[in-house]
Every structure is written in C-alpha cells, then in structure tokens.
Amino acid sequence: MKHPLVDLRTDPVYKIYTTANDVDTTSKSLWAEMTPQQNVALNRQWHAYEDVVCEMRMMASWGWKATADSVLANSAFDPSRTAVSIVIAQSGPLCSQKATVTYFLVELISIFLDLIGVQYDILGFTTVDRNGGKSRQQWVNAGCPENPGRLSDIKRIVFQEASSDKSGTSFDSQVILRGETFNDSIDGEALFWAAERLKDLSADTNLVLMISDGEPTDTTSLQENHPDFLLSHLKAVIRDLQTTPGFFVAGIGIDRDVSDLYETNLKICELDQIPEDTLPFLTGLFS
Structure with missing residues (x-):
C-alpha cells in the first residue's frame, strides 16, 4: 500500500517563487551538451579516477x-x-577531489544494491547557476516582493533509473565527475523529489540515501528569505519521511558530520575509507 507524503512545497513557511524555469535532465543529455574540449577533459578525469580507485x-x-549474502539470509x-x-546534492564545494570520492561511493553502493537485487535510482540535484537565473530575474521585474521563497x-x-536493466553505475553517470555542473543545492526539495519517484515504484520498503557535503545552499534564496529558510525545510522533509510508513532516510556526509540532520548517517573523509566503512553501513540499512 502506498502512503502519500505531505507536499511540503505548499507549506506556508516554505514556498517557491516559480517552477517555470526548473530543468529536468538526464546524464545522457549532459553528455550531449558537452563540447569536444569538455569531452576530452572528462575522459582525462575518468582515466585519472581509474588509476586511483582500480x-x-x-x-x-x-x-x-x-x-550481500548476509543481508539476503x-x-x-x-x-x-x-x-x-x-x-547527490551537487553543491559547488563538491567539485574536484570530492567529486571523485562521491563517484566512488556511488559506484560501490550500486554494486552492493545489484548484489542484493533491489531496484534503485541514482539522482543529482543542483541549481542551473549560482545567480538565481530566470526565476530571480522575474522576481526583480515584479518589483522584488518580500519573502519570495526559493528564487x-x-x-x-x-x-x-530504477527501471533500468543496467547493473552498476552506467557509463553516462561519469558526468558526476564534472565539477562545473555543481552550483548550489536545495536539499529539502532533493529529498522530496527522490521520495516522490520511489512512490511510483509501489515498493513496501523505500530508502532515500542522501549524499551531501554540507547544509543546503542557495545564496540567491537565502538573501531574500529567513536565514534558516532552506535548513528548516530540509529538516521538515526528513521528519515527514521518518514518519511515513514504509519510508526511511539516511545521510552520508562527504567530509562532514551529518548526524545533526540524519539519525542514520555516515561520514566519509578519504577515498580509501569508503570500502571499509561503507559495507557495515549498508548492511545496517537492510538488517
């Protein structure tokens, strides 16, 4: 049985100025948008990554x-x-070496999930740019009304996609290594979106696993709203997930302790820490 989540985007405390300029895309589309020079640069990054993690x-x-056998037992x-x-909350600080840590983490989690036979999404969430973009310009053109919400x-x-027949991280997902795709991240909306997608799969047990290197950031929105505007919304979405039957949420902090946000959590600081620490963490999620 599916249990609907409360749509916190309509909560009076958290609001969105407009969704008209939001973008939905895929890793394949991001590949298609790359210039030949960006393709060469990413290929170079990939070979460097393989040298480090092989x-x-x-x-x-x-x-x-x-x-995996212990979980299946x-x-x-x-x-x-x-x-x-x-x-993956793809915020600006997540570029360079942190992107390498994140991709290796996602790769090993994918291997584990394939071994235990569950369906899973791999998602990214960021802003189009760091200056608000078209939504902010519309707000300016409207006379800059107070407390506009997410701008x-x-x-x-x-x-x-969970419906994909592929095993492990796909070739297309290598674009996670591209630091220039990372801007700000609004983690509350990211969690909500991920949970909504899981609802469509009609599973009895649904886990949203957030990978982030900090609290939600969006300078444009924070400048025009309460300072805790984004963080309060994230905490509200986490509470909602934790009280929704069949839904669970966990957080992995990249070089950051996220225990203040996620009751079930893991902190990853170094690349070589991932294999040793991630296995027992994943086992605990499915025990």
Whole structure:
C-alpha cells in the first residue's frame, strides 16, 4: 500500500517563487551538451579516477559478496519489494577531489544494491547557476516582493533509473565527475523529489540515501528569505519521511558530520575509507 507524503512545497513557511524555469535532465543529455574540449577533459578525469580507485575497487569486491549474502539470509528482507534512491546534492564545494570520492561511493553502493537485487535510482540535484537565473530575474521585474521563497532555477538530473536493466553505475553517470555542473543545492526539495519517484515504484520498503557535503545552499534564496529558510525545510522533509510508513532516510556526509540532520548517517573523509566503512553501513540499512 502506498502512503502519500505531505507536499511540503505548499507549506506556508516554505514556498517557491516559480517552477517555470526548473530543468529536468538526464546524464545522457549532459553528455550531449558537452563540447569536444569538455569531452576530452572528462575522459582525462575518468582515466585519472581509474588509476586511483582500480585497486581499491578490486579489494572491496572480495568482501562485497559475503556481506550481500548476509543481508539476503535475513528472512525479513524482500528485495523484490524494496527500492532505493541515491540522491547527490551537487553543491559547488563538491567539485574536484570530492567529486571523485562521491563517484566512488556511488559506484560501490550500486554494486552492493545489484548484489542484493533491489531496484534503485541514482539522482543529482543542483541549481542551473549560482545567480538565481530566470526565476530571480522575474522576481526583480515584479518589483522584488518580500519573502519570495526559493528564487533559483533548479536542475534535477536522472543519472540512472530504477527501471533500468543496467547493473552498476552506467557509463553516462561519469558526468558526476564534472565539477562545473555543481552550483548550489536545495536539499529539502532533493529529498522530496527522490521520495516522490520511489512512490511510483509501489515498493513496501523505500530508502532515500542522501549524499551531501554540507547544509543546503542557495545564496540567491537565502538573501531574500529567513536565514534558516532552506535548513528548516530540509529538516521538515526528513521528519515527514521518518514518519511515513514504509519510508526511511539516511545521510552520508562527504567530509562532514551529518548526524545533526540524519539519525542514520555516515561520514566519509578519504577515498580509501569508503570500502571499509561503507559495507557495515549498508548492511545496517537492510538488517
């Protein structure tokens, strides 16, 4: 049975000035938009990434199967009725080396989810730019009314759909390594969007796993609203998820402790920390 989430976007405290300029895209579309020079640069990044993680990936694979078998041995766990959304808050500070850590984390989580046989989304969430974009300009043209709500144009990226037949992270998802696609991130809306997509899968157990390197950021919106405007909304969405039957939420902080936001949480600081710390964390999520 599906249990609808409260649509917190219509909450009187949190509002959106306009959604007319929001963008929905895919990793394939991001590839298609790249210039030849950007393709060369990303290919260079990919080879550098492989040089760094190849051995760690191989070592991690030795323990992956045994850990997955321990989860599957739990009679209460039904992979056919379980769905996961991995959502990456792609904020500006997440570029360069943090993007490498994030991609390796997503790659290993994907391997684990494939082994236990659950369906999962890989999503990205950011803003179109760091200056508010068209939405802010519309607000200015309207005379800058007070407390406008979220002013930036947001970009929702589907790197991989739960309905996909692919195993592991797809080739297209390598665009996660592109730091220039990261601007600001409005984490409350990211979590809400991820949860709404899970609802469409009609699973009994739904997990939203947020990967972030900090609190929600959107300078344009914060300048014109209450300072806690975005953080309060994020906390409200987390509370809503935690009280919705069949839904669970967890957070992984990239170089940041997110225990103040997510009761179930993990902090990742270094690349070589991922294999050792991620396995027991994932096991706990499905125990």
